[in-house]
Amino acid sequence: MQFLTEQQLGNVLQRNFVLGEVPGVVWIPRSGPAPLVLIGHPGGLSTMHPRLLARAQHLANDGFASAALELPGCGERPRIAAADEARAELRRAVRAGEPVGEDVLERLVLPLVDQAAPEWQHAVDVLLQLPGITGPVGYAGGLIALGVRLAVVEPRIEAAVLFAGSYVPRGMFAEAKTVAIPLQVLLQWDDEGNDRQLALDLFDALGSGEKSLHANMGGHTGVPPFAVDDGARFFARHLQAG
Amino acid sequence: MQFLTEQQLGNVLQRNFVLGEVPGVVWIPRSGPAPLVLIGHPGGLSTMHPRLLARAQHLANDGFASAALELPGCGERPRIAAADEARAELRRAVRAGEPVGEDVLERLVLPLVDQAAPEWQHAVDVLLQLPGITGPVGYAGGLIALGVRLAVVEPRIEAAVLFAGSYVPRGMFAEAKTVAIPLQVLLQWDDEGNDRQLALDLFDALGSGEKSLHANMGGHTGVPPFAVDDGARFFARHLQAG
Numbered sequence: 001m002q003f004l005t006e007q008q009l010g011n012v013l014q015r016n017f018v019l020g021e022v023p024g025v026v027w028i029p030r031s032g033p034a035p036l037v038l039i040g041h042p043g044g045l046s047t048m049h050p051r052l053l054a055r056a057q058h059l060a061n062d063g064f065a066s067a068a069l070e071l072p073g074c075g076e077r078p079r080i081a082a083a084d085e086a087r088a089e090l091r092r093a094v095r096a097g098e099p100v101g102e103d104v105l106e107r108l109v110l111p112l113v114d115q116a117a118p119e120w121q122h123a124v125d126v127l128l129q130l131p132g133i134t135g136p137v138g139y140a141g142g143l144i145a146l147g148v149r150l151a152v153v154e155p156r157i158e159a160a161v162l163f164a165g166s167y168v169p170r171g172m173f174a175e176a177k178t179v180a181i182p183l184q185v186l187l188q189w190d191d192e193g194n195d196r197q198l199a200l201d202l203f204d205a206l207g208s209g210e211k212s213l214h215a216n217m218g219g220h221t222g223v224p225p226f227a228v229d230d231g232a233r234f235f236a237r238h239l240q241a242g
Numbered sequence: 243m244q245f246l247t248e249q250q251l252g253n254v255l256q257r258n259f260v261l262g263e264v265p266g267v268v269w270i271p272r273s274g275p276a277p278l279v280l281i282g283h284p285g286g287l288s289t290m291h292p293r294l295l296a297r298a299q300h301l302a303n304d305g306f307a308s309a310a311l312e313l314p315g316c317g318e319r320p321r322i323a324a325a326d327e328a329r330a331e332l333r334r335a336v337r338a339g340e341p342v343g344e345d346v347l348e349r350l351v352l353p354l355v356d357q358a359a360p361e362w363q364h365a366v367d368v369l370l371q372l373p374g375i376t377g378p379v380g381y382a383g384g385l386i387a388l389g390v391r392l393a394v395v396e397p398r399i400e401a402a403v404l405f406a407g408s409y410v411p412r413g414m415f416a417e418a419k420t421v422a423i424p425l426q427v428l429l430q431w432d433d434e435g436n437d438r439q440l441a442l443d444l445f446d447a448l449g450s451g452e453k454s455l456h457a458n459m460g461g462h463t464g465v466p467p468f469a470v471d472d473g474a475r476f477f478a479r480h481l482q483a484g
Contacts, residue, residue, distance in 0.1 A: 209459060
């Protein structure tokens with residue numbers, strides 16, 4: 001892990017890094033050693049930065065360090081032609097108000113998750129060595145398919161808040177049934193870029209004994225502050241206990 | 243309002259009363275003047291008493307007085323033959339795993355709500371005069387159709403936590419669209435005596451600008467403690483602000 005920049009931004013020390021060839025950011029709270037929350041996002045760290053920083057600062061306020069890695073084929077990473085093509089097809093379908101084909105989702109999401117998951121696991125190895133960061137680890141974010149995969153393969157992740165704001169191929173539902181960690185699923189009921197029934201079906205499929213669905217009014221970026229607080233309390237219950 | 247008994251039970255003073263011919267209970271917290279939460283229930287105050295008392299004590303702990311009235315045709319009130327018949331048909335259908343007919347729901351729920359709502363409104367008139375109780379008023383409980391009706395007709399009710407644990411005839415969905423107060427809807431995802439799709443459709447129909455669905459695992463009586471706490475925080479936000 002090679003650190004590029006370091007900046008105190010409000011209540012967090014933001015450190016930009018490269019891990020192998022993968023850019024990433026870690027936010028460490030002033031308040032001392034803290035459990036780590038991985039922040040899932042749709043790709044494009046620079047574009048997403050204002051929103052990610054706001055979430056990192058909110059998490060720091062509640063006593064959590066956080067980190068995000070750039071996704072394969074996104075931001076400054078080399079493009080992946082097949083993914084770009086599938087993403088364009090998905091956008092076309094959503095814009096036209098048509099159902100998104102299962103094959104499009106599989107071509108977009110499965111290779112992304114297959115490549116990203118081990119990268120994020122490797123990042124956890126390294127991040128847990130940093131001063132100011134301790135286990136356990138949580139996952140919070142909108143790339144719900146990556147959250148599902150990490151919940152299954154990475155035992156250090158003990159709880160996840162999943163934002164039902166992205167597509168999960170139904171081919172991953174069998175994998176979702178094997179998730180066993182506590183989950184809180186946030187659903188924006190009127191999310192224009194989401195498929196509500198798919199989100200409800202995925203919630204039903206998830207195997208965890210403790211799972212809660214919190215559905216709120218508003219569009220994709222309109223998650224109300226009290227729902228964000230619900231997520232913080234959920235992590236406090238599962239990552240800070242004892 | 244004629245008081246029959248008065249008993250200090252933990253953190254609440256429980257006062258049993260009769261209002262006209264309607265039995266009721268009010269629970270007043272030790273801690274002094276508090277907003278009032280009406281506790282909805284399926285009828286039968288004596289049978290429900292342990293659960294109602296537990297909820298009243300939990301509410302008192304969070305700074306709320308609470309009260310419940312006996313429903314028409316339930317408990318010690320004169321039976322209503324048509325309601326008993328419809329209730330028996332509903333139970334038969336649920337036990338047989340058959341869909342509950344819309345006509346059964348209408349015969350059971352509509353007359354019950356038509357009669358109960360003015361009784362509960364009258365109780366609010368009187369309860370708000372008692373020492374230890376102030377406005378505003380909330381509604382919390384499992385008789386979701388009564389909660390919908392009261393939310394529409396009773397302006398002193400400023401927020402409601404609805405337990406999606408009872409049936410609402412689709413004929414009430416137009417009325418549900420006119421509800422405007424903040425709502426939190428609790429849904430037990432695996433509630434054996436409930437219709438999940440009906441609950442989701444009703445949540446979708448409710449007109450409130452702020453409405454949240456909190457779905458949790460488990461059966462009818464398995465609401466997890468953290469979901470109860472969510473309800474308390476919701477009431478604190480809406481009934482204790484300022």
